[in-house]
Amino acid sequence: MRKRMIAGNWKMNKTYGEGVELAQGLADELKDGTGDVDVVVCPPAVDLKGVAEVIEQTQAPFGLGAQNVYYEESGAYTGETAPNMLEAVGADYCIIGHSERRGYFGETDEDVNKKAKVLMAHGIVPISCCGESLEVREAGKHVEFVVDQIKKDTEGLEITDPSKYVIAYEPIWAIGTGKTATADDAQEVIGAIRATLVEIFGKETADGIRILYGGSAKPNNVAGFLEKEDVDGALVGGASLKADSFAAMVKAAM
Numbered sequence: 001m002r003k004r005m006i007a008g009n010w011k012m013n014k015t016y017g018e019g020v021e022l023a024q025g026l027a028d029e030l031k032d033g034t035g036d037v038d039v040v041v042c043p044p045a046v047d048l049k050g051v052a053e054v055i056e057q058t059q060a061p062f063g064l065g066a067q068n069v070y071y072e073e074s075g076a077y078t079g080e081t082a083p084n085m086l087e088a089v090g091a092d093y094c095i096i097g098h099s100e101r102r103g104y105f106g107e108t109d110e111d112v113n114k115k116a117k118v119l120m121a122h123g124i125v126p127i128s129c130c131g132e133s134l135e136v137r138e139a140g141k142h143v144e145f146v147v148d149q150i151k152k153d154t155e156g157l158e159i160t161d162p163s164k165y166v167i168a169y170e171p172i173w174a175i176g177t178g179k180t181a182t183a184d185d186a187q188e189v190i191g192a193i194r195a196t197l198v199e200i201f202g203k204e205t206a207d208g209i210r211i212l213y214g215g216s217a218k219p220n221n222v223a224g225f226l227e228k229e230d231v232d233g234a235l236v237g238g239a240s241l242k243a244d245s246f247a248a249m250v251k252a253a254m
């Protein structure tokens, strides 16, 4: 049985002090635990250490994720963060292939695939994002487009523990826009992702991989997505920036 997951992507928000404060607020909101739901917060890289300390000091029931990684181990890659650096500050998860990284920074499926491999080699769980633009959706090619991304992003991955590889389906037109896909829209694509994973990895592995929905998910709509057969949780941007709204989404998933 797949454990639900609610993950917060803080994007480029929250200074170090603000991040620590948000993590403390969330630890307080979730002090009674998160039941059977895995909760993850993904602060900016420079906030990771501070949030890790809050998690440790308060025994907070959430994991720590980064928002990006580079696929080389070390060297002359100015501005990048190596996987062992994430490991050293206690990151358990890392988002890869977010549409903002693909769109603004030219991240390709090949990069996403290399990042997944290097993270898994370091014991960090990738949260690998995929999703189509409005143009692709309006052309009716969204399923085909996302299935192609999944094939490229997972090429050659060896998944021995399916709970340690997570996919987030995020239609680009629904991110930060207030326009949500319907729960049926999410199930259509996420169901196709699951079927593709069955073809690639076999049913047992595919059935253990969590697939999240992301795109203007909020406390008042998250439950609708979670009712769908293949939707295992949410990757949350805007609504993860306040402890009470993010905690409400976790509680809706419990």
Ligand code: PEP
Binding pocket: 009, 170, 174, 175, 176, 177, 214, 215, 216, 217, 235, 236, 237, 238, 239
């Ligand atoms: C995201 O950036 O992953 C996201 C889903 O953002 P929002 O919830 O703000 O649409």
